[in-house]
Amino acid sequence: MKSNFVINVAGLAVVDILIRVLRSVLLHQLPSEGSQSAEFLDTKFGAAIMKNFPKFLNSKNKESYIFPKSLSGIFPTKEAPKVNPRNYYFLLYVGNKHWVGICFDVGCGTVTILDSGLALHKEKALEKIITHVIQMLPYLARYARLKIETDPVIQCYDVARPKSVAQFKNEADSGLISLPFMANHALYGPEACKNIGDDVLVEESKSATILAYEFKEKL
Incomplete structure (x- = not known):
């Protein structure tokens, strides 16, 4: 799966198909609103x-940036009946074959980095x-009229990079392992990301391509 992480299936990168699979499974287990509500975005968002x-x-006036x-x-638009979730998850490529999972909590204004290779970048370097x-x-959150519980003055989000997240030596596996990181974080919180071991990675690798091809017609 290492070489197939970004191959295309019916015009979609395998990783994006897997994110859609993840979304279809998890959204049934998460509340539609409140502190645990979440959405999972594909790689086009980070790009x-x-x-x-x-x-x-x-831009001179960032508050009015379109x-x-x-x-x-x-x-969702303000006219849409759907409630905006509080947490948004997406994968972000940070170079050198390394991906991290990102969670931004709109409610408390934090960005959590789920990083399987903490030794690759020092805190300030990754920020x-x-x-x-x-x-x-x-x-962007304010432009989209999301509910913000923090001070109305727009500032950079606080950044958290939990040290308890499981670590893996092979950078080529970082994108794949970030998926269960995001899933566990959404369901159980950051501490649940420390119990993901090599066995999980092996199972993810075995099933990833199969899942992508099985679900491509449904997604």
Whole structure:
């Protein structure tokens, strides 16, 4: 599965199909609103943030910045009956074959990094790499009219990088292992990410491609 993590099936990267599988399974187990409510976004979201960050950074008035539909379109419109979830999960590529899982909690204004390779980047170095995420998300959340419980003045989100997350030596496995990280974090909290071992990775690797092809017609 290492070489197949980003192959396409019917125009979708396998990882995005797996995220949709994850979403279809977990959303039935999570509440539709409240502190544990969640949404799982595909890799296009992280890519769109990176693509639009230079323009956002150069804008004189960031509070009035008009976000493209590739970013704002993930949220229900104010007319939609759907309740906005509080937590948003997505994968982010941080270079050198390494992926991390991201959870941003709209309610308390935090970004949690689920990183299977803590030794690869020091805290400040990784925050610099994902500065586009940290800086843009508060503005995007307000632009999408999500409920914010923190101070109304737009600031960068606080960043948490739990040290209890299970660690894996092979960077090529980071994208795949980030999926159960996000699932466990959503269901049980950060402490549940420390009990994910090599056996889980092996099972994920065995089933990932099969799941992707089985679900591609449904998703």
